[in-house]
Amino acid sequence: MALLHLSTWPEVADYLTESRGLIVPIGSTEQHGPIGLIGTDAICAEVIAKGVGDATGALVAPTINVGMALHHTAFPGTISLRPSTLLLVLRDYLVSLARSGFQRFFFINGHGGNIATVKAAFAETYAALTELQIPGADQVRCELANWFMCPSVTQLARELYGDREGSHATPSEVAVTQFVYPEAIKQGVLSAEVNRDHAIYGAVDFRCRYPDGRMGSDPSLATPEHGQQFYQRAVNDLSQRYRQFLSAE
């Protein structure tokens, strides 16, 4: 593995003679309930991206640690880009990197709220690269890989937590953060009752429906050991997927 930010530009130039691939972790900085870390989505994406980098020899870009979390902004500490801003950010990243010669961008994502905007950004950027006539523009490919949707991950979550996994501030993602930052494991008494399964609209509405920020989850079930298991499974699944992405015609 190598991390882009711990490399020099000649090292990157060398890397590009052997591979056009780059892993880009993307997370979010948003409330994760009473005991989940605000950085949960970025922490998970980053550690798993590094793991995939280790397993595959891929270069790993710095983590995009603020994403699209407008629906969480009624909770203090949340930072969100608007979709229109995130779209420009991703365009600028990809234009810079495509000029360098990168052509296979594998985004490892830790946050469901990013998915729509990231996909929209891919479409916008393919056209922009062509318009800018960047060499190799028509060869550029982006893939979005959500670690929390890996089959082996969702299966484990189901086994360990059943329907107490929920869909936000989940024990699985909290477990990964406990594995990475055992010193930052939070204690707290969670209400047994927790809302679930509402659709997501605006920020005020969200906080009304989910007063402590959890969506149907019980993060008190999380342990660092679980976290290590989730980490390992995600790394395995995504490493395989990255290799396929690179080798596809």
Next chain:
Amino acid sequence: MALLHLSTWPEVADYLTESRGLIVPIGSTEQHGPIGLIGTDAICAEVIAKGVGDATGALVAPTINVGMALHHTAFPGTISLRPSTLLLVLRDYLVSLARSGFQRFFFINGHGGNIATVKAAFAETYAALTELQIPGADQVRCELANWFMCPSVTQLARELYGDREGSHATPSEVAVTQFVYPEAIKQGVLSAEVNRDHAIYGAVDFRCRYPDGRMGSDPSLATPEHGQQFYQRAVNDLSQRYRQFLSAE
């Protein structure tokens, strides 16, 4: 049912005393293979939206007939908004309509390529409405309903066409257009071989992978009678879903 464009403003004012709901059809203007109509996605969304309007008494907005189809722009006749533009269009629609008093927006969508941008636009708009302090901003809800993903529709497509349904320029959507515009049924000899299952990247890449524009589909299987069946199933499913959307707390 009523169509917004065939109503007067006092009629809309009356409607708003009874319902806050609006159906917005959204399609695309893009190549649909050798015998599929360029307007397929808009035609399907519009006719089904009108059907749902008839069934539920909901008001139906004019069809957004150009969407996000950048990946089809290497074929002549395709018109696409960039995601960043479509995002602004949807924002402007929703701001106008929320000022009128509408609060439940049910988008009936005919094009997979719109999904990411439309969802991003919803998030952007919820925040914008709050920022603009439009009365009722925090009560606004948007839902995206893809007619071609209705369970009863996909089941029928599987029964009728198996894996020859494909994923673009499908016999099911072509059938709906034949039902609506029997005078515009196209003939043509289709190659038996057709590519499928590639991911979608830029427009040039797309045309290389899918030279005649079809993605794994055999639209020659379509008939107007099939179209009527698809229409009816989509209307039934979505009418029920619209009612639930309106009545949800």
Next chain:
Amino acid sequence: MALLHLSTWPEVADYLTESRGLIVPIGSTEQHGPIGLIGTDAICAEVIAKGVGDATGALVAPTINVGMALHHTAFPGTISLRPSTLLLVLRDYLVSLARSGFQRFFFINGHGGNIATVKAAFAETYAALTELQIPGADQVRCELANWFMCPSVTQLARELYGDREGSHATPSEVAVTQFVYPEAIKQGVLSAEVNRDHAIYGAVDFRCRYPDGRMGSDPSLATPEHGQQFYQRAVNDLSQRYRQFLSAE
């Protein structure tokens, strides 16, 4: 005639071997007084565009049915793009279509409020096409044709309605909608007094000056038969103008 949305991409490719011209109807979705349809401007532009297409063999694009109607947004049911958004929409349309090979864009417009923004968009787009180095960029020409300003149309309106034609929600445009949608003819008692000749500023100001939405007009004078006459005259005038547009050096 052919409609773009009822054509296939190979048909468009064939058309382009013979003509570079395209007709684009553009309207608005806005209040048209107590008995005028919200879709009046789009309905008129669309039907006349189809007529011109029939008469000239030109291809007709899908109607842009929402335009610049910010000054009408204090009446429920109006949808407006901001000028800055409409400008991007038109740019995206023209970029897509110029890539296809179209070079003569004849916009048939049904709404005075669109004129300024559409002309600004033409200027913005000529420069953008050159910047993008699209083949043939410097040959692209756009023309804006307002059907309601055709000499034969304004003459008939004067003969039939005198100064009761007014300038918004006019009997002439209402007549055309009655010709197209006789099933949607609205009844209503109109005040004899109606304001006229104020300049147009913001939406709140507009509704103060024109409380029922009419600007100096008496749409109760409209009949479907009038509508047919207006339609025929507009089609004749604009067909001739389109041919001149195509054949100009």
Next chain:
Amino acid sequence: MALLHLSTWPEVADYLTESRGLIVPIGSTEQHGPIGLIGTDAICAEVIAKGVGDATGALVAPTINVGMALHHTAFPGTISLRPSTLLLVLRDYLVSLARSGFQRFFFINGHGGNIATVKAAFAETYAALTELQIPGADQVRCELANWFMCPSVTQLARELYGDREGSHATPSEVAVTQFVYPEAIKQGVLSAEVNRDHAIYGAVDFRCRYPDGRMGSDPSLATPEHGQQFYQRAVNDLSQRYRQFLSAE
């Protein structure tokens, strides 16, 4: 008269207790043929605006000396904003000034190419002022007055120059600049033949049609004395129009 840039803020505060009106000259910086000045449109707008300020006691803002001249950019020395940029500029001006308390904006314009974008900007800004909830937003009114379209001006041009007035780099506007800057009167031999009456499309096309930059005009007919007459007539007409603008309900 007073010029905003030669006033202090307490003087402006005093002025606002008596008048809400402001005159804003807007021109362009663009080629004006072989002997016309690049600053013609700004020079004319500015001197006439100052004259109107003198006659009416209105405050006069600094001249917007670069406008929308994209079609002239194939000639060296032309500077143009894109319409989308000019729209933002005008919005920012009007938001700043409306916060100060100004409510009647009388734009004296020297360039036909600005008209569409300025009008679009007015519409965009009325809505923006309302969205920003600036006090008095709904009372703001903007008017665009093109000095070269004043009836007394066009009449004089017809008398003096007949059809050699043309439509760009006209003797009338050149005459005004000669009146203002007699030291900058240019000599040059003009071709007797000059193209006229073509529509305006992109910049490359424009230079092909109008190789020396004139559109049907013979600016060699201009004299400083003519310029003084045009100046006087424009000031008279526009002063009256400004007074009506201020006093209108």
Next chain:
Amino acid sequence: MALLHLSTWPEVADYLTESRGLIVPIGSTEQHGPIGLIGTDAICAEVIAKGVGDATGALVAPTINVGMALHHTAFPGTISLRPSTLLLVLRDYLVSLARSGFQRFFFINGHGGNIATVKAAFAETYAALTELQIPGADQVRCELANWFMCPSVTQLARELYGDREGSHATPSEVAVTQFVYPEAIKQGVLSAEVNRDHAIYGAVDFRCRYPDGRMGSDPSLATPEHGQQFYQRAVNDLSQRYRQFLSAE
């Protein structure tokens, strides 16, 4: 010297065969305390730019007389562009002029508040010119020269005014305006006490800290004779600097 707005396009074409340089004055339209002119920054930049043009033979563009003055907008008469707008304005200027063949842009600036945005605009524009593939894009250079920071200017200000020079509505800049417009010298009683040295945040905060608009300055010390001295020193310093800028490899 020559002023762009008093030149013809063939004169500009000739100039470009000998020089690629252009001087662009940029100021602001903002409160300058009880006796300073609202146009102070534009007036100073313009007169000094003309002086540098005289001394060096450089062409001088029209003055950008409205800049980034958001922090002054709580005082009436201030007009400000937002940084994002000014950035687009500068981009459009530079793109137009680089197409003409200009490659050395020497901005003479009269307003500290412009510095950050102007520098950001330079960076944005270098990349844009390259993206647009404008001939010579990679040779374009921009320099920002703040006249009030010229060593000989700050030295004189220190000698004449000591710490009563302050940092806004300074006697030195007021003196230059008195030199240029002796007819617009304002009288007024200034409080002896004046705040100074606060950082600048938003507009409301600014007016609280600096109630009459001055920042630590005593503009009553200004005289037209001082103004002439400042003018001469700035012209000398900047003329030398312009020559170095042009001749640098």
Next chain:
Amino acid sequence: MALLHLSTWPEVADYLTESRGLIVPIGSTEQHGPIGLIGTDAICAEVIAKGVGDATGALVAPTINVGMALHHTAFPGTISLRPSTLLLVLRDYLVSLARSGFQRFFFINGHGGNIATVKAAFAETYAALTELQIPGADQVRCELANWFMCPSVTQLARELYGDREGSHATPSEVAVTQFVYPEAIKQGVLSAEVNRDHAIYGAVDFRCRYPDGRMGSDPSLATPEHGQQFYQRAVNDLSQRYRQFLSAE
């Protein structure tokens, strides 16, 4: 100290009852010469921000690790936002956080190329917060602190390296990265000759002037021990400055 991303939202809510301050590290991802890390600026900003957080009890936001580095984009591995994008990013951050109740934003910056855009973004955002009427908008203050400009830092650099400190890929910043990541210390033979003191224009020009990416620096002089000293000095200086920032009226 606390890191925002290792906190929960209730912890942030608690923090806000005692302090309105937040530290935001901002760096860049750009070439740093043959042996400097691409992440240098982000690494330095982040570690020093954490040190200041430890010393002052301030909360520390996630690092903005990609900034404005367009002039470095001709070297592979550089990622840059355009100034217009970074401006939106900072606006979105500050709007989110101001809604949470934060009012004192202390940016610790590791990259000279960010300064102009960050300052422009502050100005844009103050106005935006007021426009959005966010509670406390007029109390929001932002400060930009460049660690590499701390007096104690520049003094040490001068002592240790003299003029071999240079201005990009400096031994001082490389030393800090060696202190943080001793495992990523790079070896390499540097040319003795290195260009210095050129102004910065576009990316192509930059690489011509500075072929290996260094600007007048000799990073081979760096040691981890130096890095610790720089770190300590920067933390001391900036901790004091942060306290003053918080306590200023």
